[in-house]
Amino acid sequence: MKKRIYLSLFAFAGFFSANAQSYLGYTHDNYAGVQGVLFNPSSIVDSRFKTDINLFSMSSSVTNDAYGVKIFDVFKDGYDFDLEAKKSFSNANNAAFNTDVMGPSVMFNIAPKHSLAVYTRARAFVNVIGVNGQVINDLAKDDMESFPEANVGSFNGVGNSWGELGISYAAVLYQRGQHFLKGGITAKYLQGVANYHIQGNDVTMEFNEDLILPENSTYTTTGSAVYGSSQDFETNSDLEIDSKSRGFGFDLGLTYEWRPEYTADRADINDLKEVNKYKLRFGISVTDIGSMKYEKGIRNLYNLNDTFTQDDLDNADGIYDLYTNKTVINGTVKSYLPTALHADVDWNIYKKFYLNANGDLGVVSKDKLNQNSIANRVSLTPRYESRWFSAYIPVSYMDYSKQVQAGLGLRTGIFFIGSGSIISNAISKSSRAADIHLGFKIPVYQKKAKDKDQDGDGILDKDDACPTVAGPVENNGCPWGDQDNDGVLDKDDKCPTVAGPTANKGCPWEDKDNDGVLDKDDKCPSVAGPKENAGCPWPDTDSDGVLDKDDKCPKVKGTLANNGCPEVTTEVIKKLNDFSKSVLFDTSKATIKAESTAKLDEIVKVMNEYSNANFKLEGHTDSTGNAAKNLQLSKDRAAAVKDYLIAKGISADRLSSEGYGITKPIASNKTVEGRAQNRRVEIIVVK
Known part of the structure; x- marks a missing residue:
C-alpha cells in the first residue's frame, strides 16, 4: 500500500487558512456601502448612500501558525518550500480557510430612518485545529525517514462551502441631541454546496516511507477518528449540490454615534444625509448565528486501535479499506456557521481623517465536530475618506499567525482594492498570512441639502407654518390637534373629547356582559365568563362534573378523584x-x-x-x-x-x-x- 494511506488521513489538514474577517480595513469606511452589512447590519441606515449596488466583490486570505514564507518568493522559479520556509511546528498547529464572494447586491433607503439590503454571497471556510505539525511535515517529505511511532494527537478539521441569500433591515432606534443609536438585523437563507469534517482523539501510528515490514512484524495505530462529508464521495466523486441541503442564519448589530456638533443652533445636523455627523462611533455585532444540514451526508466513526500485517498493507487501496473497524452513519450531517462577535470604535480625528480600532472574536467551540470558526483578530486602521476616494492602512494581529500585519487599501467610488497584509508580505521573510479584497459597484450618493428643514417633516422652512415642530403637508407642516390626548388625532377620532384606543378610532371599548373582558377580546360578549377563558363560561364536555379546564380526560367521563378520567379498577x-x-x-x-x-x-x-x-x-x-x-x-x-x-x-x-x-x-x-x-x-x- 502506498504512503497515501497516511496522507488520506490528513487530506483535511492542508495549511490553507483565512483571516478572521473579510474586506479587512474596508468595511468600517462610511462609504463601504452594502459590504458593511456583512459585519454589522445596522451600518446601512443613515448612510451616505441613497443606493449602493455591488456588481461583484471578493475577499480571500491565508494564514497558519506552522509555516512562514516570503510571499512573493513563493512564485519564483526554483523556490523550494520545504527548504526555504520557516517552520514553527508544535503538537497542536492550527489553520482556517475563508473565501468570500459577494454577487449582485443592493442597499437602499425605504424611509428617512429605515433601510434595506438584499445580497447574494458565496463562501468557503476550512478550519484545522490541534494538528501535530511535525507529523504533517514528515509525511509531506519525499525522503521521509522511518518512525517507530508518531503522536498525531487530538485534532479537529472542517471544510464547508455554501451560498447565502441575505435580507437586512436597519432602523434609527434613538435620536436625541448628541446621541444617536441605530440597529439592524440580517436573515439569510443558506444553500449548502459541500462539506468535509474530521476529528481525531489521541491518534498515534507507526510508519515508514515504503511500508515494508520486517518478517513476522506488524503495523499498529491507536485512537479513534470521525470522518464525514456532505455526500459519499467514495462512491461518487462528482459534486452534487442538493437543494435540500440548506439552513438559516442571522446577524445582529448596533451602532452608537456621539455627535457633539449638535447644538440648539445646529439642530438640523442630524438630518443632513450627505455628511458625516459623529466624532466617535461605537459598533457591536454578532454574525453567522445558524447552521445548515446536508440531507445526503455520510459519517464514518473509526476505531483506530488495530494492528496490521504486511498482507493487510499490500491488499488495501487506501485508509478506508485498511480500517474496517468502523461505523458508517448515512443521513443528515449538520454543519455550524462560524459565529463571531465584532466590536469597533471609529474616531473622526480631523475633518476626513479617521482612526478605527476593531476586534473580532470567535464565540463557538473550535473543538466541536463540524464547527467552523474564525481566528481572533484585533486591528487598528487609520484612513482618509471622501465621497469618491478613500485610503486605509490596516495594522492587525491574529491569534493563528501570531504576527503583526500591515496592509493598504484604496477606494475610488466604483472600484476598491486592498489587503490587510500587503506591506508585511513585501518586507517579511516569514509571513504566515496573506489576503486581498476587491470589488466593483455603482454608488448613488445622498444629495446636498439646498434649503433647511429644521423639524425634518419634509417641508422646507420657507413653506412650513410650524418650522420647528414637525407636521404633515396637509396641515401646512403643523401637527394635528388631539383634544382628549389619547394619541388619536382629532381628524381621525370618532370620540374626540373622550379618550380611547387607536384600534377603536379613539373611542373606549364596551363590555356588554360586565364580566371585565372588553367586547373586543370577549369570545362570548353577551354571556359573562372568566378572563382566563376569553370571557366565556368554562364548559364540561363529558358532563362528568369536572370542568374541561381541570379535566385530564375532557371527552371521557371520569371521577373527580381521578381528575375527570376513568379509574382503573x-x-x-x-x-x-x-x-x-x-x-x-x-x-x-x-x-x-x-x-x-x-x-x-x-x-x-x-x-x-x-x-x-x-x-x-x-x-x-x-x-x-x-x-x-x-x-x-x-x-x-x-x-x-x-x-x-x-x-x-x-x-x-x-x-x-x-x-x-x-x-x-x-x-x-x-x-x-x-x-x-x-x-x-x-x-x-x-x-
Missing part, C-alpha cells in the same frame, strides 16, 4: 393480567412467541381506554436453573413486553418494567403446574 387489572398470563416466550429467552401477539394487542386496547394511567410490568420466573440468570431473564421478559407495547403506540412515559426472578412465587415450584404459574409477567397500576 381491580377488575381491569385482573383482565390485563389474564391477558399477560397468555404471553409466551421462547425457552430461556426473552423472545415473545408469535402466538402471543393477540393477547398483547388486547392489553394495548385496555391501556388505550385508560390513557392517563401508568403501568408497571413485573417479570417473574420459576426456581429452575441459576437464580442470577433467572433474575436477568425476568427483567428482559418484562422489558420485551414493555417494548412491544411502546411499539404499538403506548407512551414510554406510562410504562416501566422490572424483573424479580424467583423471589415472588405465587405457587409451589415443586410441581409443573406451580412452576408454570410462576413464569409470568404481571401488570400493576402505578399510583
Whole structure:
C-alpha cells in the first residue's frame, strides 16, 4: 500500500487558512456601502448612500501558525518550500480557510430612518485545529525517514462551502441631541454546496516511507477518528449540490454615534444625509448565528486501535479499506456557521481623517465536530475618506499567525482594492498570512441639502407654518390637534373629547356582559365568563362534573378523584393480567412467541381506554436453573413486553418494567403446574 494511506488521513489538514474577517480595513469606511452589512447590519441606515449596488466583490486570505514564507518568493522559479520556509511546528498547529464572494447586491433607503439590503454571497471556510505539525511535515517529505511511532494527537478539521441569500433591515432606534443609536438585523437563507469534517482523539501510528515490514512484524495505530462529508464521495466523486441541503442564519448589530456638533443652533445636523455627523462611533455585532444540514451526508466513526500485517498493507487501496473497524452513519450531517462577535470604535480625528480600532472574536467551540470558526483578530486602521476616494492602512494581529500585519487599501467610488497584509508580505521573510479584497459597484450618493428643514417633516422652512415642530403637508407642516390626548388625532377620532384606543378610532371599548373582558377580546360578549377563558363560561364536555379546564380526560367521563378520567379498577387489572398470563416466550429467552401477539394487542386496547394511567410490568420466573440468570431473564421478559407495547403506540412515559426472578412465587415450584404459574409477567397500576 502506498504512503497515501497516511496522507488520506490528513487530506483535511492542508495549511490553507483565512483571516478572521473579510474586506479587512474596508468595511468600517462610511462609504463601504452594502459590504458593511456583512459585519454589522445596522451600518446601512443613515448612510451616505441613497443606493449602493455591488456588481461583484471578493475577499480571500491565508494564514497558519506552522509555516512562514516570503510571499512573493513563493512564485519564483526554483523556490523550494520545504527548504526555504520557516517552520514553527508544535503538537497542536492550527489553520482556517475563508473565501468570500459577494454577487449582485443592493442597499437602499425605504424611509428617512429605515433601510434595506438584499445580497447574494458565496463562501468557503476550512478550519484545522490541534494538528501535530511535525507529523504533517514528515509525511509531506519525499525522503521521509522511518518512525517507530508518531503522536498525531487530538485534532479537529472542517471544510464547508455554501451560498447565502441575505435580507437586512436597519432602523434609527434613538435620536436625541448628541446621541444617536441605530440597529439592524440580517436573515439569510443558506444553500449548502459541500462539506468535509474530521476529528481525531489521541491518534498515534507507526510508519515508514515504503511500508515494508520486517518478517513476522506488524503495523499498529491507536485512537479513534470521525470522518464525514456532505455526500459519499467514495462512491461518487462528482459534486452534487442538493437543494435540500440548506439552513438559516442571522446577524445582529448596533451602532452608537456621539455627535457633539449638535447644538440648539445646529439642530438640523442630524438630518443632513450627505455628511458625516459623529466624532466617535461605537459598533457591536454578532454574525453567522445558524447552521445548515446536508440531507445526503455520510459519517464514518473509526476505531483506530488495530494492528496490521504486511498482507493487510499490500491488499488495501487506501485508509478506508485498511480500517474496517468502523461505523458508517448515512443521513443528515449538520454543519455550524462560524459565529463571531465584532466590536469597533471609529474616531473622526480631523475633518476626513479617521482612526478605527476593531476586534473580532470567535464565540463557538473550535473543538466541536463540524464547527467552523474564525481566528481572533484585533486591528487598528487609520484612513482618509471622501465621497469618491478613500485610503486605509490596516495594522492587525491574529491569534493563528501570531504576527503583526500591515496592509493598504484604496477606494475610488466604483472600484476598491486592498489587503490587510500587503506591506508585511513585501518586507517579511516569514509571513504566515496573506489576503486581498476587491470589488466593483455603482454608488448613488445622498444629495446636498439646498434649503433647511429644521423639524425634518419634509417641508422646507420657507413653506412650513410650524418650522420647528414637525407636521404633515396637509396641515401646512403643523401637527394635528388631539383634544382628549389619547394619541388619536382629532381628524381621525370618532370620540374626540373622550379618550380611547387607536384600534377603536379613539373611542373606549364596551363590555356588554360586565364580566371585565372588553367586547373586543370577549369570545362570548353577551354571556359573562372568566378572563382566563376569553370571557366565556368554562364548559364540561363529558358532563362528568369536572370542568374541561381541570379535566385530564375532557371527552371521557371520569371521577373527580381521578381528575375527570376513568379509574382503573381491580377488575381491569385482573383482565390485563389474564391477558399477560397468555404471553409466551421462547425457552430461556426473552423472545415473545408469535402466538402471543393477540393477547398483547388486547392489553394495548385496555391501556388505550385508560390513557392517563401508568403501568408497571413485573417479570417473574420459576426456581429452575441459576437464580442470577433467572433474575436477568425476568427483567428482559418484562422489558420485551414493555417494548412491544411502546411499539404499538403506548407512551414510554406510562410504562416501566422490572424483573424479580424467583423471589415472588405465587405457587409451589415443586410441581409443573406451580412452576408454570410462576413464569409470568404481571401488570400493576402505578399510583
